[in-house]
Amino acid sequence: MxxxxxxxxxxxxxxxxxxxxxxxxxxxxxxxxxxxxxKLRAMTFQITVYSKSACPQCESAKMLLKSRSLPYEEIKIDDEAERLAFYAKCGPSVRQMPQIFINEQRVGGLAGLQAALAQMAQ
Known part of the structure; x- marks a missing residue:
């Protein structure tokens, strides 16, 4: 030492x-x-999932929310031009789907959702 x-x-x-x-x-x-x-458990969360077709991470995120019985709104963005405009609106580091928002606050993709759910569970 x-x-x-x-x-x-x-x-x-x-x-x-x-x-x-x-x-x-x-x-x-x-x-x-x-x-x-x-109080956190009793709060209602408005969850929005921006996804695209044929996206395994999007399906995993939706399955995770369903398994926790959390209601969510899904918005599919299949058009490439719309998706690029959405990425530009989210920020320069966003280039993947799904993008998940909880109470209009972006938590990121599947890993961000898992972290947010783990934090809410504590």
Missing amino acids: NYQSVTKQTEWYITRLSRRRAGLLLRQPTAVHRAVAR
Whole structure:
């Protein structure tokens, strides 16, 4: 072990201790956390799936939403010109389908949907 690795480990430990003392690292959820989680579960989410025909990721996203019994609206964009205009509206990094929006907030594709659902489940 060299000096730098020991220093990094020490810094990590001190940061973790100070966060724990500040209450930022909680082992058990508090009543406030549980109340917020209940409210999130009770909220209704408006989910819009922009998809295209013959898209396996689009089908997987729709199957995931169906398996969780979450209602969604599907908008198919099969025309190439319309799809390019949609990509331009979403941003320069968007070049794939599906594009999923929850409450008019873009979460991305299938991986983004899985992450958002995992976060809502907590």
